[in-house]
Amino acid sequence: MLLSTSKGQSTPKERENTQFLWKSDEKMDWVRSWRAALFSLLEDIPIHLRPLVASISIDGTSATTLIVDSNTGEPLWRPFLYNESCPDALPTVKSVAPANHTVCSGSSTLCKLVSWWNIEGSNKKSALLLHQADWLLWLLHGKLGVSDYNNALKVGYDPASDSYPSWLRSQPYSQLLPSVIAPGTSIGNLKEEIRTQFGFQEDCIVCAGTTDSIAAFLAARAAQPGKAVTSLGSTLAIKLLSTTRIDDARFGVYSHRLDDKWLVGGASNTGGAVLKQFFTDEQLQKLSEQINPMEASPLDYYPLKAVGERFPVADPNLVPRLHPRPESDVEYLHGILESIAHIEAKAYNLLKDLGATQVEEVLTAGGGAKNEKWTKIRERVLGLPVSRAKQTEAAYGAALLALKGAPHDS
Ligand code: ADP
Structure with a gap:
C-alpha cells in the first residue's frame, strides 16, 4: 500500500x-x-x-x-x-x-x-x-x-x-x-x-x-545503474542511478543511497516555468505539433526565469538568454526546447565527469514528459533512448x- x-x-x-x-x-x-x-x-x-x-x-x-x-x-x-x-x-x-x-x-x-x-x-x-x-x-x-x-x-x-x-x-x-x-x-x-x-x-x-x-524516482522503476529520470516540471531535475557516489556542493549535486547503489541528483533553474512565461499549455501543445524534431534549431538560448544557475553551470550571475526572438512562435519554441535539451545533455555529462555511472537511458516525468516532439529533440541531442515514465507518482x-x-x- x-x-x-x-x-x-x-x-x-x-x-x-x-x-x-x-x-x-x-x-x-x-x-x-x-x-x-x-x-x-x-x-x-x-x-x-x-x-x-x-x-x-x-x-x-x-x-x-x-x-x-x-x-x-x-x-x-x-x-x-x-x-x-x-x-x-x-x-x-x-x-x-x-x-x-x-x-x-x-x-x-x-x-x-x-x-x-x-x-x-x-x-x-x-x-x-x-x-x-x-x-x-x-x-x-x-x-x-x-x-x-x-x-x-x-x-x-x-x-x-x-x-x-x-x-x-x-x-x-x-x-x-x-x-x-x-x-x-x-x-x-x-x-x-x-x-x-x-x-x-x-x-x-x-x-x-x-x-x-526518491519515491517518484522509484515509481519510474529505473532499477539498473545508468538509468535516469529527468523531471521536466517548473524546473529541470535529473536523477541517475549510479554505482558510485557523487557529492559536489558547488553544483548542488548530492547522492542518496538506494540499497547498494547511489541516486545522484542535480537541479537546474531552467524548465517549464520559462515556457510558461511565453506560452499557455494549449499553445505549447499546438505549436509543438508543427516542430520538426529531426532538424536542429540554430537558436542558442539559456532559458532561465531569473538571473542565476546552479547546475550544470554553477554561476549565481548567469543571465537568462532568450534572444533573438524569431517572428515565428514555432521557431521560438523549437529554439527554447532545444536549448533546454542542451542543458540536460550538459547536466548528464557533468555527472559523468564527476565520476557517476554513464547514463544509458532517460525516462521522463513532469509536465514536459507529454511533449512527444520534445522527447524526439532530446533523443537527438542526448544521443540516448528517451521515453515517458509509465508511473511517476511518488505514492506508487x-x-x-x-x-x-x-x-x-x-
Ligand atoms: P511542477 O510540478 O514542477 O510545478 P509540472 O510537472 O506540473 O510542474 O509541469 C508543469 C510545467 O509543464 C509547466 O511549467 C508547463 O510550462 C510545462 N508544460 C505543460 N505542457 C507542456 C507541453 N506540452 N510541452 C512542454 N512543457 C509543457
Missing part, C-alpha cells in the same frame, strides 16, 4: 511566521492536517480490499522536520517546513560539519534542529526529532524514534557508513536523533487499534519510508517500498 504526502504550499501567514518560532495551537495546524489526511486515506481504501493490504509505507517531504515529545510522540513545536530556512543556526552547523556538507544549508534538517535547540526554554530532555514520513509512520506502528537513511541525509546521517558521523554524535543535540534503517524495511505490525478500526489483517506490517522525490514508489518490505508470500 502507498501513501504520499504533498508539499504544503506555505501561506503568506505561514511564511511570516517563519520569522519567529511560535508554539501556540494554531501553528500546529499542519500536523493536524497531516494526521487527518492519513486517516482519511485509510478510510478511502475500499473495505473489501483492506484485508488484502500486506504492508504500508509512506514518503514525506524531505527536510520537513518535527520535534516531538519522546514519551508521547506529540509535537513540542510547530513543524519546520521543507523550504524554511534557519540562517541563525548556519554558523553553528558550519563550525561542526565538514566543508560543503549537505547540512550546510539554512534549510537542512540539522539547521532546523540546532535552531530549535537554541531556543530558550525548549524542552530538551524529552525531545526527539522526526521527519514528516517518520512521524506519520509512527502513528501507524507506534514505535517512536525510527527514520530511514534517505530522510536522515539532511540531518547529517552518513548512508555509506550507515551511522551518524562522530562530529554529529559529539553534539549535545545528537540525543534527539532517531535511529535509522533502510527504506522499505519492516518496522513492525500495524497498531492493533488501527488494524481493528479499519479491518486490516493481523500481520499487516509498516515499513520505513523515503522522501517524496512508496507502494513499491511497502512491497519490498512485505513478507515474500504476500
Whole structure:
C-alpha cells in the first residue's frame, strides 16, 4: 500500500511566521492536517480490499522536520517546513560539519534542529526529532524514534557508513536523533487499534519510508545503474542511478543511497516555468505539433526565469538568454526546447565527469514528459533512448517500498 504526502504550499501567514518560532495551537495546524489526511486515506481504501493490504509505507517531504515529545510522540513545536530556512543556526552547523556538507544549508534538517535547540526554554530532555514520513509512520506502528537513511541525509546521517558521523554524535543535540534503517524495511505490525478500526489483517506490517522525490524516482522503476529520470516540471531535475557516489556542493549535486547503489541528483533553474512565461499549455501543445524534431534549431538560448544557475553551470550571475526572438512562435519554441535539451545533455555529462555511472537511458516525468516532439529533440541531442515514465507518482514508489518490505508470500 502507498501513501504520499504533498508539499504544503506555505501561506503568506505561514511564511511570516517563519520569522519567529511560535508554539501556540494554531501553528500546529499542519500536523493536524497531516494526521487527518492519513486517516482519511485509510478510510478511502475500499473495505473489501483492506484485508488484502500486506504492508504500508509512506514518503514525506524531505527536510520537513518535527520535534516531538519522546514519551508521547506529540509535537513540542510547530513543524519546520521543507523550504524554511534557519540562517541563525548556519554558523553553528558550519563550525561542526565538514566543508560543503549537505547540512550546510539554512534549510537542512540539522539547521532546523540546532535552531530549535537554541531556543530558550525548549524542552530538551524529552525531545526527539522526526521527519514528516517518520512521524506519520509512527502513528501507524507506534514505535517512536525510527527514520530511514534517505530522510536522515539532511540531518547529517552518513548512508555509506550507515551511522551518524562522530562530529554529529559529539553534539549535545545528537540525543534527539532517531535511529535509522533502510527504506522499505519492516518496522513492525500495524497498531492493533488501527488494524481493528479499519479491518486490516493481523500481520499487516509498516515499513520505513523515503522522501517524496526518491519515491517518484522509484515509481519510474529505473532499477539498473545508468538509468535516469529527468523531471521536466517548473524546473529541470535529473536523477541517475549510479554505482558510485557523487557529492559536489558547488553544483548542488548530492547522492542518496538506494540499497547498494547511489541516486545522484542535480537541479537546474531552467524548465517549464520559462515556457510558461511565453506560452499557455494549449499553445505549447499546438505549436509543438508543427516542430520538426529531426532538424536542429540554430537558436542558442539559456532559458532561465531569473538571473542565476546552479547546475550544470554553477554561476549565481548567469543571465537568462532568450534572444533573438524569431517572428515565428514555432521557431521560438523549437529554439527554447532545444536549448533546454542542451542543458540536460550538459547536466548528464557533468555527472559523468564527476565520476557517476554513464547514463544509458532517460525516462521522463513532469509536465514536459507529454511533449512527444520534445522527447524526439532530446533523443537527438542526448544521443540516448528517451521515453515517458509509465508511473511517476511518488505514492506508487512508496507502494513499491511497502512491497519490498512485505513478507515474500504476500
Ligand atoms: P511542477 O510540478 O514542477 O510545478 P509540472 O510537472 O506540473 O510542474 O509541469 C508543469 C510545467 O509543464 C509547466 O511549467 C508547463 O510550462 C510545462 N508544460 C505543460 N505542457 C507542456 C507541453 N506540452 N510541452 C512542454 N512543457 C509543457
